[in-house]
Structure formats: C-alpha cells, structure tokens
Amino acid sequence: QVQLVESGGGLVQAGGSLRLSCAASGLPFRNYAMGWFRQAPGKEREFAALGWSGGTTSYADSVKGRFTISRDNAKNTVYLQMNSLKPEDTAVYYCAAKVKSGIYYYTDNYAYWGQGTQVTVSS
Numbered sequence: 001q002v003q004l005v006e007s008g009g010g011l012v013q014a015g016g017s018l019r020l021s022c023a024a025s026g027l028p029f030r031n032y033a034m035g036w037f038r039q040a041p042g043k044e045r046e047f048a049a050l051g052w053s054g055g056t057t058s059y060a061d062s063v064k065g066r067f068t069i070s071r072d073n074a075k076n077t078v079y080l081q082m083n084s085l086k087p088e089d090t091a092v093y094y095c096a097a098k099v100k101s102g103i104y105y106y107t108d109n110y111a112y113w114g115q116g117t118q119v120t121v122s123s
Helices: none
Strands: 003-007 010-013 018-025 033-039 046-051 057-059 067-072 077-082 091-098 110-113 117-122
Touching: 003 091, 018 033, 018 091, 018 117, 033 067, 033 077, 046 067, 046 077, 057 067
Parallel strands: 010 117
Antiparallel strands: 003 018, 018 077, 033 046, 033 091, 046 057, 067 077, 091 110, 091 117
16 A cells, blocks of 8 residues: 655744655655645645655756755655745645656656645744
C-alpha cells in the first residue's frame, strides 16, 4: 500500500521558515521524482518544487531562491525547506510521487499524493 505522509506545517510569521517532510512507503522511492504542490483557498493546485532521485531540482518562479527541495533516498523521505515566507505562500502543501516520464508541473503526471499539510504565514 503506497502512502505519502506530510508533516511540518503550521503557523509562521512573514519572513520566517518552515521545513516540510514527506515520508513515502510502499513504493520504490528511487524510481520516482518527488514533487511539492500547493493549493490556496479558491485557487487551483500549483507546482512548487520537484526533486529527482539523482539530485536534480526544479522550482516554480514564485518560490525560487526561497524554497529548497531535498531528498534522502535511504530514508524514503523528501523535504521542502521554506525560507523568507510570505503571506501569499499560505496554502495546503501536498507531496506527490511522479513516474519517470511526463511534464513535471502537470498534476496528472503524479501517481500518488499525500493528504497535505497546512502552512499559514501571517503578516
């Protein structure tokens, strides 16, 4: 049974930092690129960051320079370090596992999703 479990969300002041974690089980973790998406109230789910098994990363322009994705293949865990947080970063953040092929910012190219963790940034 495949499970992705996010943790680390919470309330933080603007300019602060949070680190999200996503623990994966039930899948060959090294065979998947792992992504982070976010969804604000009333908005579509949007791509934030992606980390391939070999260490290559990709970021949305809205988070580039502030967020860092990393992964520990031995622990089947992917992280999202979020610095210099802004109120517009407020959203539910989702971890997702992507198959090898497909455009990385399309949600339909991700086979598995976590339940999400809430991040709220106050001004």
